[in-house]
Amino acid sequence: MILEHGDDLPVVPGSAIGVIPNPMSGRDIRRIVSQASVFPNTEKTSMVLRILRAAGTLGVERVLLSTDTFGIAAGVQREMVRLTTAKSTAHLRWPKVEFLELDRPTGSAADTTAYARIMAEQCSAAVVLLGGDGTMRAAVPGLGRTPMLALSTGTNNAFPIMLEATVAGMAVGMIAIGAVDAPETRCKMLHVEITRASGRVDHEVALVDACVSTAMDVGSRALWTGTSLRELYCTFGEPHGIGLSSIVGRLLPTGRADDHGAAVMLTDPATAAHTVLAPLAPGLLQPVGVNGVGELVPDRPHPVRLDRGTVAVDGEREVEFGPQDRVTVTLRHDGPRVIDVPAALRASTAHHTLLAHQ
Known part of the structure; x- marks a missing residue:
């Protein structure tokens, strides 16, 4: 032409x-x-x-x-x-x-x-x-x-x-x-399912990350500090990335085309044995406490360990959960x-x- x-x-x-x-x-x-x-x-x-x-x-x-x-x-x-x-x-x-x-x-x-x-x-x-x-x-x-x-x-x-x-x-x-x-x-995508005590199942998806926080309400939604973060699941994480996925980029770089994702167990940086400095938002390098990191295998539901808190998807808190709720995160290639x-x-x-x- x-x-x-x-x-x-x-x-x-x-x-x-x-x-x-x-x-x-x-x-x-x-x-x-x-x-x-x-x-x-x-x-x-x-x-x-x-x-x-x-x-x-x-x-x-x-x-x-x-x-x-x-x-x-x-x-x-x-x-x-x-x-x-x-x-x-x-x-x-x-x-x-x-x-x-x-x-x-x-x-x-x-x-x-x-x-x-x-x-x-x-x-x-x-x-x-x-x-x-x-x-x-x-x-x-x-x-x-x-x-x-x-x-x-x-x-x-x-x-x-x-x-x-x-x-x-x-x-x-x-x-x-x-x-x-x-x-x-x-693209890969994360599926977050919250099974309530009533039997109702709430469903959220994330293109980049799903993060479990000790915060008890969604509040202003956006996350920009590392003190309350406990579990992080990512479809990818690049060393040059920004936001929560940058934590994975610092610890276990995972590409968008990789078959797997990544999971990081987090804790309060004030009491953590290991910390990583990550750009959680533009201009904000924040310390994040790390307990462990590993690959997230596709199509395998990963149960959330925290018994109460909120789940943020792609950086924004969307859902609250309590002790009677069961929360799982699953990586799928259906994005x-x-x-x-x-x-x-x-x-x-x-x-x-x-x-x-x-």
Whole structure:
């Protein structure tokens, strides 16, 4: 496929992608206690516009965009009109943008799930998500088999990648128009099950980590100190990572593509025989007490030892449990499909996509 000088690729009928920018990402309490980078919604608006421009130039016919009350979707619409009417703007072709609205928005993570489900039903190529670990986790139940491209705009961004939005738009655009296949990986995922005394089973999933804490209520949700941590389970942990998974990265580096995960038994660092210094949040190197570390085998439920406390998934406390509850954590290879952007761009080079005649 060849791109002539000054020409866009032809519009491919039926080609479509979805884009979900989370306006609430990067707004938790860790912004107050750390020096986390700020991703204002104006920057998220700019990122969406760059994705749209790249996708439109490559011939994507349609983009489904979530709407919000924080001005991202409205900003995208205003800037599209301004750039379209500006005489100085050259080589600009927008895809048709459909602004989706939910019948009953909640202002919570459930909205991300709902938008992901709508886009997966109407657009099977890919969904681009702008957010942190929590945003990506919220999208999983709605995506089904539709692959995601996870862009980092949160606080602790262990799962999403830091990537220029233009390049992300190029990758999903080429996949949507069929110029390249969708290089993707099936991620690992942690399943947390809490069997209550009544027999009810509560279920949570985590893309990166599940952490058991002695804290008795979810409170402000976010975790950023090591004193109350007792058990940590991770799908992966990289030496250069941030957040709770960085503990695994310091002790037992575990890759995203490895078959196993990792489990760490923790204690109060004030009384621990061994401690590790880990970046639990941007700017916050915290000592964490360690009792033991080992591989987490897939498909084998691991019983939680602590008799009461809370479980945080991907850095946020979600559920409380007591002595009458039974909690297990299981690693499975049933996570979302995630687009490998470098692989997609390498494939486009091999197929001479975007190569101009001289």
